[in-house]
Amino acid sequence: MSASKNIKPTESELEILGVLWEKGAGTVREVHEILEKSKDAGYTTTLKLMQIMHEKGLLKRDTSSKTHVYEAAISKENTRQQLLNKMIDTVFNGSASQLVLQALGNHRSSQEELDKIKQYLDQIEQQQKK
Amino acid sequence: MSASKNIKPTESELEILGVLWEKGAGTVREVHEILEKSKDAGYTTTLKLMQIMHEKGLLKRDTSSKTHVYEAAISKENTRQQLLNKMIDTVFNGSASQLVLQALGNHRSSQEELDKIKQYLDQIEQQQKK
């Protein structure tokens, strides 16, 4: 059994997590105003979603003042890894490198980013030689 | 505007596509028997799903004989790329290389695979220099 539960945020939940990962913590109003820019939904929709996410354990909240303050309860890294693993399993036949090749294929990355990846690859190889 | 429409197979639909990409074409029965190994659902469930997928244009089918033969109507590569792009956008802040680093991080790849990736990186760099 793994340490963190099988989290599976929905599409909308991921949007909210994204906002909170970015800004650290915030009220429904704050999250909603950021979301509004790219999405078209009412305030109570965002509220309801965040309440549900709290019930599910995806968000923590501080209710000491009237206006509640929410915060992500799951880490960005962990969540990313889980989603990635799932995609590797179900879409890329379990091969991480197939995913990597495909990702590098279309989305063109900057030279800087490519260098970083290369550097990382070297690092991995070093570790494996030990 | 891109050539292929915005396809968004659901979880279950992806499982079926995975089977058909692997085996090329098959009947509901064949697909179902493969799915059964890892999943717990009745025959008519698989049937219904494949019918819906046909309506959506995700599958082609040959109804010339009583037992219909289905085939994926969308390519593995294209579908993978779309799903990947979406994940990059919604989960990795639009950075493909962030996704790549994360993917290489946990899932350990074989030396052979790593070499392939490196080779590919070199190739990309060459093209960009032109």
Add this chain to the structure above:
DNA sequence: ATTTGTTTACGAAAGTATTCGTAGTAAATA
């Protein structure tokens, strides 16, 4: 004190995905 504005809570509608029971049909078999 009343009004106005902001917030949470609640419930339910609408949309989408998944599941399966049942009926009908055609082919294979007794």
Add this chain to the structure above:
DNA sequence: TATTTACTACGAATACTTTCGTAAACAAAT
């Protein structure tokens, strides 16, 4: 021919996600 078997079609139940209207609580402003 009658029965069994294998398949498709259809409809509906269930579950999950997203959306929002409305009410209640509270604070600030008039």
